[in-house]
Amino acid sequence: MKKAIVFDNSGTLIERYRVIKDVMSGNIFTDINSLDLIDQSDSLALVVLQYNTNKLLDLDSNTLISDVIREYDIDFDVSFTRFETTKEDVREILLNEKSAVVKDITDGFPILKKLVPHMELCNGSAVILDMDIGIIAYTITSSGKLFDGVVDTIDNLKSQGYEIVLASGDRKGAINRLADMLGVNKDNAHGSVSTRGKCEVVKSLQDEGYKVMMVGDGLNDVLAFNRADVSVLTVEQQEEVSPKLMDKTDYIIESIREVKDIDF
Known part of the structure; x- marks a missing residue:
């Protein structure tokens, strides 16, 4: 799959x-x-x-x-x-x-x-x-600024054959710039998406036959967490996490590097 x-x-x-x-x-x-x-x-x-x-x-x-x-x-x-x-x-x-x-x-x-x-x-x-x-x-x-290990982690995941997608509420120009920095296809860079929009990105991938992991840290990820086959909460930002999000996650990680060790 x-x-x-x-x-x-x-x-x-x-x-x-x-x-x-x-x-x-x-x-x-x-x-x-x-x-x-x-x-x-x-x-x-x-x-x-x-x-x-x-x-x-x-x-x-x-x-x-x-x-x-x-x-x-x-x-x-x-x-x-x-x-x-x-x-x-x-x-x-x-x-x-x-x-x-x-x-x-x-x-x-x-x-x-x-x-x-x-x-x-x-x-x-x-x-x-x-x-x-x-x-x-x-x-x-x-x-x-990029968390330590982001570039290596994305490169590792791409080498394993994973499709990498960005979905963020941040400005579209910033997400396109991030895609350039990480070598992600611009068609997979979705900026200024709402909470519901992130969920729709996940669903669209599933409709295309993908099994989908969603990685996020905030309340605007909660619907995407619900929809994804696997949800991963990262606490690397070291901010308090809402219980609403904690209740919806399958994995909690402290470093983005840990994503590549999750088998799904």
Whole structure:
């Protein structure tokens, strides 16, 4: 039987560093898991901006994010939420929001540079919307570097004949860049996929006759864990893992290198 391994990105292949800013209070955090934050609410939605946000440094820092999205026709994807919403509902807020400004994103850049002086992948920026109030409640900037052993592990798995697939909620450009770094076919690189989208990636592979292993670390992997033939939770990021995810996993690993030792 053909076999495929689907990898999440942040916290799985990439050691994740993020800066979250509370737009209303101005407080900045580097130790909060954005997925856990959203999971505790019935109104928050994680929205990934499909834009090289380094370009924001060239703009007036007090420009509204909504004006930037409108002027540059920036696309976006809903990456994680606990409830059903539509892209049009999200677009309505993004284009009309009047509080979050460019510096709410760019304030995180110097902090990230200190955290990751040898940055290998810029995952980009995202916002967390409060859909009930209609505001950008938080901004997120994130980047990372490959965990030790990722390249060797992927090469080993490919040599064994496994089909390697990337499925992540991170920006599409970042996932395409990761595919280049790892020698993964671009057709197998799925960026900005939602929780349900990851599950659909797994199902599509199964429909093609593959037995599928899903490797991830966050709540947005839970549906894919449920669907996969084998689910693997990696705790290499050393963040607290939600019990919702722990209950759905077949294997727990502390290093990505351990994936190649799992027979399925």
